[in-house]
Amino acid sequence: MSIIPNFDGDAVLDPRLLRAFVAIADSGSFTAAADRLHMTQSTMSQQIARLEEAIGRDLVDRAARPVRLTVTGERLLGHARRILALQSEALTLLAETSGTTSVRIGMPDDIATPEMARAFATFTRRHKEVRLDVTTGLRSDLTRRYRAGELDIVVLKEDTPSADAWASFAEPITWFSAEDAAGDLPDPVPLVTFPPGGLYRDAMFERLERERRRWYVAFTSASLRNVLMAVEAGLGLSLLPVDATRGWRLKSLPDFGPEPPVVASLYSWERNGIVGELAGEALDILKRHFDRQRG
Structure with missing residues (x-):
């Protein structure tokens, strides 16, 4: 780091060592800092020594009471706080599961109705880990992508349903x-x-x-x-x-x-789990949609 003289560019600022350093800066005492981090005073001293060795300069004036930071320590302190804050943000982000499971859906334009969109919204509120990737398009492209495994659920308009169709509905x-x-x-x-x-x-x-x-x-x-x-x-x-x-x-x-008539067929690679649950809800909407047409 350019702000720290004689810093070894190959050294790594271990967050554990930076946490010990910030604790000493805040408390002014090795003993108080050790208590705060639930470690022994000797372990605290060892961690500060390791950080000083990595940087190549003293960070703490051990003779002062309360303990004070050296000029180099004062220069490092603000950066140490930011590094620890960024680490905490990253760990929080990685622990968040919302939108981490993708379910890929394909359907024609006229099947992507407001009712279908509302069902998708309700589903994602119930399963926050799910991210829905919805594609609308032509039968040929949707068929190719589903058979290639690029889509988990698909609704196809076709002349004759394939044997693995979950259900099919006649459409005038x-x-x-x-x-x-x-x-x-x-x-x-x-x-x-x-x-x-x-x-x-x-x-x-x-x-x-x-x-x-x-x-x-x-x-x-x-x-x-x-x-x-x-x-x-x-x-x-x-x-x-x-x-x-x-x-x-x-x-x-x-x-x-x-x-x-053509037929609208629903296909899903899974009948159970999250994909199967969503496919079942989409199937219920299709049943209502085509029931209204017959009515």
Whole structure:
């Protein structure tokens, strides 16, 4: 340390020795300092001697009554207090378990509802050690990440659930246009879609090809909200979950008729412990969500 002459740069300021030094500075006595730290006077003397040896200068004037610090000791004292305070803060921080256990969740935009967010908040208040890392995105990316072990819990919109799905729920989907769109479909048909990997994108292309309609992609976004806004603004048609369109100025297209429903499936690597508990709560919310749709 540059403020202490002849200090050995390789020496380590042991917090135990600094604590003994600060105790002597505060009490003015080896005996009182030893009592404060619950050690013998000889041990206290040895610790101060070790600190002085590491620094290469006397820190305490032992002949004075009460004991006084030397000039070097006075220079060290403020730094010693800060070092001990930082150590105490670090130990307190490391002992705190809040947010130390990560649970990683993936789901589509329309499943990340306010009700789901409130359930997450309640869960983390009950389990302060848990930090939730929530990702919303497209089916292809969420599926890949879950299968790679990067997500602990995932909700997937898919055509057919896999065998390891915890539960699955049918979700009606249909074609929508802007509420004030003309009755006749344009030719070619402008489409508002999710990027490649989005569940409804390929189904839209296949339906139009089957009906021998010309089409083009007019707008693409990975955000469900952006897709809904684009359809409402009249940028094109889209195949969407019926429930997701509530509150938007859209209308269904009877020309296309019904589409087979998709399924929303919940997957979890664990059925027990913290992950299993959270997956169970998410499952309860999904049940209520799809029950309301059927109602």
